[in-house]
Each structure stands twice: as C-alpha cells, then as structure tokens.
Amino acid sequence: MTRKNADARGPRVAVIGAGSWGTTFGKILADGGAQVTMWARRPEQALEIAEGKRNTKYLPGINLPRTMTATHELSTAIDGADQVYLSVPSQSLRENLKGLRPLLENTSMPIVSLMKGVERASGLRMSQVIEQELACDPERIAVASGPNLALEIAREQPTAAVIASLSQETAETVARAARNSYFRTFVNTDVIGTEFGGVLKNLIAVAIGIVDGVGYGENTKASIITRGLVEMTDFAVANGAQPETLQGLAGLGDLIATCQSPLSRNNTAGRLLGQGYSYQDVVKQMNQTAEGLASVAPILQLARESDVHMPIVEQVKMVLDGKMNPRDIAPHLTTDDDTPQEERTNHGQADGGGALRRAFQRAFHQFRNGGRSAAGD
Ligand SMILES: NC(=O)c1ccc[n+]([C@@H]2O[C@H](COP(=O)([O-])OP(=O)(O)OC[C@H]3O[C@@H](n4cnc5c(N)ncnc54)[C@H](O)[C@@H]3O)[C@@H](O)[C@H]2O)c1
Ligand SMILES: O=P(O)(O)OC[C@H](O)CO
Structure with a gap:
C-alpha cells in the first residue's frame, strides 16, 4: 500500500x-x-x-x-x-x-x-x-x-x-x-507508576461498574474511588512507583474518567457483572478490550508477593469467580474486621509504612554488606 x-x-x-x-x-x-x-x-x-x-x-x-x-x-x-x-x-x-x-x-x-x-x-x-x-x-x-x-x-x-x-x-x-x-x-x-496507574484504575472501574449494575448510588461509588486510590497507591509504591504519580493524570485523573464514564469498557464489563451476568457471558458480550478482567489475577499475585492488602480488587476477583454476590461488594469495602481503622490516605507511607520499613531493611543490609546493595535490591 x-x-x-x-x-x-x-x-x-x-x-x-x-x-x-x-x-x-x-x-x-x-x-x-x-x-x-x-x-x-x-x-x-x-x-x-x-x-x-x-x-x-x-x-x-x-x-x-x-x-x-x-x-x-x-x-x-x-x-x-x-x-x-x-x-x-x-x-x-x-x-x-x-x-x-x-x-x-x-x-x-x-x-x-x-x-x-x-x-x-x-x-x-x-x-x-x-x-x-x-x-x-x-x-x-x-x-x-x-x-x-x-x-x-x-x-x-x-x-x-x-x-x-x-x-x-x-x-x-x-x-x-x-x-x-x-x-x-x-x-x-516514573515508568512504573505511570503504567501501574493505567492498569490499576481499570480494576477499580470494574468495581464501580459492579455496584452501578447492582443499583447502588453515588456514596458507594465515591467510597470505592477514594479507597481504590489508596489501594492503587499502596500497590504501586510497594512495586517501585513514586506516590505522587498516582495522584496525577495517570492515577487519580484516569481513575475519575474511567469510573465515571459509560464509554469505559472496564466500567461496562463491571456493570454487566453487577446486573447478574456471569464472567463468561460478559466476555462474550464485550466486543472491545476490557483489560481489567485479565489483570485482576496477576495483580493480586503481585500484591501478595509485595505484602499489599487490596480488599476491593480481591472482591472484584470473587465476583468474577462467582464466589461473591455483587450486592455484597460494597458493605465489605475494605475490611471484614470489626475493629475501627484509621482512615489512612498519606501516600508517602502508602503501604502502611511497609515501603518505609523495606527501605530501612535495604539500608541496614547495605550497611552490613559494607555499602554494597543487598541482593534483589
Ligand atoms: N479505548 C480507549 O479509550 C483506551 C484508552 C487508553 C488506553 N487504552 C488501551 O489501549 C490498548 C488497546 O485497546 P483498544 O481500546 O484499542 O482496544 P480495541 O478492542 O478497541 O481494539 C483492539 C485492536 O487490537 C486488534 N487485535 C485483537 N487481537 C489482536 C492480536 N492478537 N494481535 C494484534 N491485534 C489484535 C483488534 O483487531 C483491534 O484492532 C489496551 O491496552 C487499552 O487498555 C484504550
Ligand atoms: O475503556 P477502558 O475502560 O479501557 O478505559 C479507557 C481508558 O483507559 C480511559 O483512560
């Protein structure tokens, strides 16, 4: 041509x-x-x-x-x-x-x-x-x-x-x-933060679609978006991202757009799940790419390996696997634990101090090894 x-x-x-x-x-x-x-x-x-x-x-x-x-x-x-x-x-x-x-x-x-x-x-x-x-x-x-x-x-x-x-x-x-x-x-x-922002917002958009499909309103969605951003940041920082990237266009910006828009394929896939369609039915109905569906399992695997808790994404996986009724996703937004939790939004220590703890551990190993990087660093 x-x-x-x-x-x-x-x-x-x-x-x-x-x-x-x-x-x-x-x-x-x-x-x-x-x-x-x-x-x-x-x-x-x-x-x-x-x-x-x-x-x-x-x-x-x-x-x-x-x-x-x-x-x-x-x-x-x-x-x-x-x-x-x-x-x-x-x-x-x-x-x-x-x-x-x-x-x-x-x-x-x-x-x-x-x-x-x-x-x-x-x-x-x-x-x-x-x-x-x-x-x-x-x-x-x-x-x-x-x-x-x-x-x-x-x-x-x-x-x-x-x-x-x-x-x-x-x-x-x-x-x-x-x-x-x-x-x-x-x-x-910050390639890591920019890429993970785009991957992770898809998973939160699926969660938003699910509660939308169930018929829940704006409070539920705002709660998921806000806690979802914390989850995204925890995960990305633990995997090497700069926390501020997640507050920018590739994080919060994309999270808002994807969660709000009926044009989003991830949001649409979630809505169908929330309306009661099975994962297999949703895949059949989608004639465009909804990346979030394939990313859930590998992201949760990485989260486990990096010791990050992702309750919203876990619940999306349970809905995808048919192990959770979509109606139940919201009441258990972040925890099944009855103990009241701090509302932690400080992304500088986004994984509850885990990133900081690992940085200290690395510094300690380096010190012990006479200034050389620890293995796997
Ligand atoms: N659509 C958006 O709004 C948007 C915005 C930003 C990023 N993205 C990302 O862009 C990427 C592409 O998504 P899209 O929206 O263009 O998807 P799409 O479903 O609109 O199009 C996918 C294209 O890939 C082709 N394709 C399918 N299987 C293929 C294969 N095995 N080899 C080569 N080509 C194949 C299809 O024929 C089609 O042309 C995704 O990762 C998506 O997350 C999409
Ligand atoms: O249609 P989605 O859900 O793949 O989202 C498209 C873009 O990533 C929005 O920035």
Missing part, C-alpha cells in the same frame, strides 16, 4: 493496532503534524482507514485526518518510521513483538506503549514485555497514560496525558510528537 501522507511535516510514526485507542492516537499524532501509518490486522480495515479515512467499527462517526494512512503489512508500517506506538490488547503484545523484532532490531527509534494491562502469565508490565522481547535499551521505551477515553478524544474534546520514560529525552521526544490543540502531554521518568 502506498504512503499518502507526504504533506505532513512532523516525524514519521507507525501505530501498531487499529482498534479504538490505536486509531485515536494515530489521529492525535497526525493532527499534531506527524506522518502516521497505521498497522491493522485485517486488510479491509487498513483499506477503510487508508482510503475512506474512517474506522467505523471502533470510531463510528469520526473522520480521520487525510494525512493518515494504513497498511496490514508490518514491514510497510515500520519502513522509514522515526517512532513506533504499540496499541494491541496486552495479552497479545508478546506474539506481536515477535513479528516486530526483526524490523526494529537495527533501529534506535523510541518505542511507545499505549496499553493498560499486565501480562496474565507473567504479571509483567507492557514496557517490561517490550524490553524482554525486543532485548532493547529500556531508555528507548516510553509509555503513555492518562484520562484518555478514545471516543471523546477522537471528537477532539480536550484532555491531557503523561509520557513516561527512564530517559527524559525519550519522554520529551515522544511528548513533542503526541500533542496538539486538544491533547496536552506532560512528561515524567
């Missing part, structure tokens, strides 16, 4: 995955001046984007920029690209990277994850899967996250996002390409 975007002036970018977010992000980049080539799995979808400037299945009613083109051949998409953006379902990333590896191995371009899931089998974040499969310098990898419901952005309603990379330079390069009059990008170097 020939390129038809020669009149754009910015970097040449390839977007891998032409679902709702990949296509919307392609539009963001093209509207910012980039020369965008989308890769779609199905040839007819590539043709619809390239010729008709539409993606009717995922973005009904949206006209795509005329500078945007598409192909179903990976090599054509990557050929001549300065940056590559990845937006396939998280569980399929590894298999997709196997096809991309030979095309990317002699390049130094930034590789940007737009995804918000963890790999079910390994619990790895998407940037970790990229680093593993492509065996590339982690400073080349960036992640994008924030309150970014695709259809709203495709309608050019203003919003913001965070681009995170271990390399400030990579983050800034990507942020300069991924911005326009309706999409503002900020940068940080």
Whole structure:
C-alpha cells in the first residue's frame, strides 16, 4: 500500500493496532503534524482507514485526518518510521513483538506503549514485555497514560496525558510528537507508576461498574474511588512507583474518567457483572478490550508477593469467580474486621509504612554488606 501522507511535516510514526485507542492516537499524532501509518490486522480495515479515512467499527462517526494512512503489512508500517506506538490488547503484545523484532532490531527509534494491562502469565508490565522481547535499551521505551477515553478524544474534546520514560529525552521526544490543540502531554521518568496507574484504575472501574449494575448510588461509588486510590497507591509504591504519580493524570485523573464514564469498557464489563451476568457471558458480550478482567489475577499475585492488602480488587476477583454476590461488594469495602481503622490516605507511607520499613531493611543490609546493595535490591 502506498504512503499518502507526504504533506505532513512532523516525524514519521507507525501505530501498531487499529482498534479504538490505536486509531485515536494515530489521529492525535497526525493532527499534531506527524506522518502516521497505521498497522491493522485485517486488510479491509487498513483499506477503510487508508482510503475512506474512517474506522467505523471502533470510531463510528469520526473522520480521520487525510494525512493518515494504513497498511496490514508490518514491514510497510515500520519502513522509514522515526517512532513506533504499540496499541494491541496486552495479552497479545508478546506474539506481536515477535513479528516486530526483526524490523526494529537495527533501529534506535523510541518505542511507545499505549496499553493498560499486565501480562496474565507473567504479571509483567507492557514496557517490561517490550524490553524482554525486543532485548532493547529500556531508555528507548516510553509509555503513555492518562484520562484518555478514545471516543471523546477522537471528537477532539480536550484532555491531557503523561509520557513516561527512564530517559527524559525519550519522554520529551515522544511528548513533542503526541500533542496538539486538544491533547496536552506532560512528561515524567516514573515508568512504573505511570503504567501501574493505567492498569490499576481499570480494576477499580470494574468495581464501580459492579455496584452501578447492582443499583447502588453515588456514596458507594465515591467510597470505592477514594479507597481504590489508596489501594492503587499502596500497590504501586510497594512495586517501585513514586506516590505522587498516582495522584496525577495517570492515577487519580484516569481513575475519575474511567469510573465515571459509560464509554469505559472496564466500567461496562463491571456493570454487566453487577446486573447478574456471569464472567463468561460478559466476555462474550464485550466486543472491545476490557483489560481489567485479565489483570485482576496477576495483580493480586503481585500484591501478595509485595505484602499489599487490596480488599476491593480481591472482591472484584470473587465476583468474577462467582464466589461473591455483587450486592455484597460494597458493605465489605475494605475490611471484614470489626475493629475501627484509621482512615489512612498519606501516600508517602502508602503501604502502611511497609515501603518505609523495606527501605530501612535495604539500608541496614547495605550497611552490613559494607555499602554494597543487598541482593534483589
Ligand atoms: N479505548 C480507549 O479509550 C483506551 C484508552 C487508553 C488506553 N487504552 C488501551 O489501549 C490498548 C488497546 O485497546 P483498544 O481500546 O484499542 O482496544 P480495541 O478492542 O478497541 O481494539 C483492539 C485492536 O487490537 C486488534 N487485535 C485483537 N487481537 C489482536 C492480536 N492478537 N494481535 C494484534 N491485534 C489484535 C483488534 O483487531 C483491534 O484492532 C489496551 O491496552 C487499552 O487498555 C484504550
Ligand atoms: O475503556 P477502558 O475502560 O479501557 O478505559 C479507557 C481508558 O483507559 C480511559 O483512560
């Protein structure tokens, strides 16, 4: 398929995955001046984007920029690209990277994850899967996250996002390409916090959907959102994130958007569960990606390994497994314990002092080892 975007002036970018977010992000980049080539799995979808400037299945009613083109051949998409953006379902990333590896191995371009899931089998974040499969310098990898419901952005309603990379330079390069009059990008170097924010808010949005489906009101939802943010922060900090990232766009910002919007697929999946559909029925009814459903089990496994208590996410899992009536999720929001608890919101010690305790332990081991890092540090 020939390129038809020669009149754009910015970097040449390839977007891998032409679902709702990949296509919307392609539009963001093209509207910012980039020369965008989308890769779609199905040839007819590539043709619809390239010729008709539409993606009717995922973005009904949206006209795509005329500078945007598409192909179903990976090599054509990557050929001549300065940056590559990845937006396939998280569980399929590894298999997709196997096809991309030979095309990317002699390049130094930034590789940007737009995804918000963890790999079910390994619990790895998407940037970790990229680093593993492509065996590339982690400073080349960036992640994008924030309150970014695709259809709203495709309608050019203003919003913001965070681009995170271990390399400030990579983050800034990507942020300069991924911005326009309706999409503002900020940068940080907290890849862990930025990625986990996007993963964890999905789980809380499923919980919100469940109570919505049951018919509970705003008090219940506000309680889950507030306690959910504490859970998200506890988990992310215990796994290496900066607590302030969870208070930003990739944490609180995305949590609000996803929990409030009927456009959210995670929220929708939860609502169906709350209305009494089984997990299997919900999966059958969803024709778009609801990442939260696959992330629940690996996140709880990581939580156990890092000694973090996640009562809301635990209860989502019980509902998914058919072991808890959705009506029961709210009364047991955070504890079955009768002892009154402190309302702890101080994210600096987000895991109840656990992060601080581990930092002391590391310092103690280092001191004992004559200044060398403790194993596993
Ligand atoms: N839609 C949003 O509002 C939004 C916003 C931010 C982030 N995200 C994240 O973006 C990622 C992609 O989600 P989406 O919303 O575009 O999903 P989607 O369901 O709209 O589209 C998924 C796309 O991937 C393709 N696909 C399915 N299986 C595949 C496979 N095995 N290999 C390659 N391609 C495959 C589908 O054909 C489709 O084009 C997810 O991680 C999601 O959390 C979505
Ligand atoms: O539709 P969801 O639930 O995948 O959420 C989409 C985005 O992540 C919102 O920022």
